[in-house]
Amino acid sequence: MFVVFLVGTAGSGKSMLAAALERWLVDTEISTTVVNLDPGVDAPPYTSDVDIREYVDYGEVITKFGLGPNGALVASMDMAISHLPDIREEILERETDYVIVDCPGQMELFAYRNSGPLFITGLTGNEPALSLYLLDSNIVRTPEGYLSSTLLGLSISIRFGLPQLNILSKADILEEEAIQRIVKWSENTFQLEDALYNSASGLTREYSQSILRMLEELGGATSLTPVSAKTRVGLEILYGHMQRIFMGGDNVYD
Numbered sequence: 001m002f003v004v005f006l007v008g009t010a011g012s013g014k015s016m017l018a019a020a021l022e023r024w025l026v027d028t029e030i031s032t033t034v035v036n037l038d039p040g041v042d043a044p045p046y047t048s049d050v051d052i053r054e055y056v057d058y059g060e061v062i063t064k065f066g067l068g069p070n071g072a073l074v075a076s077m078d079m080a081i082s083h084l085p086d087i088r089e090e091i092l093e094r095e096t097d098y099v100i101v102d103c104p105g106q107m108e109l110f111a112y113r114n115s116g117p118l119f120i121t122g123l124t125g126n127e128p129a130l131s132l133y134l135l136d137s138n139i140v141r142t143p144e145g146y147l148s149s150t151l152l153g154l155s156i157s158i159r160f161g162l163p164q165l166n167i168l169s170k171a172d173i174l175e176e177e178a179i180q181r182i183v184k185w186s187e188n189t190f191q192l193e194d195a196l197y198n199s200a201s202g203l204t205r206e207y208s209q210s211i212l213r214m215l216e217e218l219g220g221a222t223s224l225t226p227v228s229a230k231t232r233v234g235l236e237i238l239y240g241h242m243q244r245i246f247m248g249g250d251n252v253y254d
Contacts, residue, residue, distance in 0.1 A: 008134030019046040020229035031096035039076040143195035171226035186224035
């Protein structure tokens with residue numbers, strides 16, 4: 001059993017990619033379980049095989065404790081920790097090849113609370129696992145946006161301690177020229193540096209260059225895979241990258 005966690009900022013397309021990846025895997029005759037870890041979602045674009053909403057009632061948490069949306073999400077995730085063994089048992093009982101875990105939309109409330117890493121380790125157990133970090137095409141079309149999103153992805157990989165693949169999500173909203181430009185930024189730090197020099201100024205340029213130097217020291221460029229959940233473009237390539245890590249035991253973050 002291989003476990004795949006989908007993480008990214010709100011609106012980056014995690015749920016849509018989870019649905020598209022499930023359909024692609026099933027069409028390829030690979031058995032799949034989809035897990036919804038967002039207690040506040042109303043209607044995900046897939047049928048949840050395992051759903052955190054069966055263990056915690058987000059609406060009830062809001063009413064009972066008088067919390068706002070973010071506070072209720074934090075409280076719901078903290079409360080759901082006690083149900084981790086049951087959730088994992090549900091997953092194991094299905095005995096599928098792949099497990100796709102759609103993480104909460106408010107990534108910062110999930111990743112930077114203790115409950116986030118606990119869910120990662122608790123659901124993974126001893127099974128091979130990785131995370132797919134979605135970079136939103138709406139944000140990374142500028143070099144500053146790309147760099148800040150990459151830095152956020154690095155912090156997520158540190159928090160979760162999993163091999164991580166970076167995904168250019170919603171690639172269908174970009175022109176091919178823009179996609180290739182962003183992919184080149186991910187593969188060649190010198191091209192990203194040139195783009196930052198030409199688009200940024202003052203402190204923004206200085207900060208960006210300092211961050212870029214730090215990323216280079218940590219291992220340099222990380223390749224980016226363009227994927228569209230809408231058109232399914234890139235899913236086959238993404239699956240190949242996942243298999244490379246799972247079957248090769250590759251503990252890398254590119």
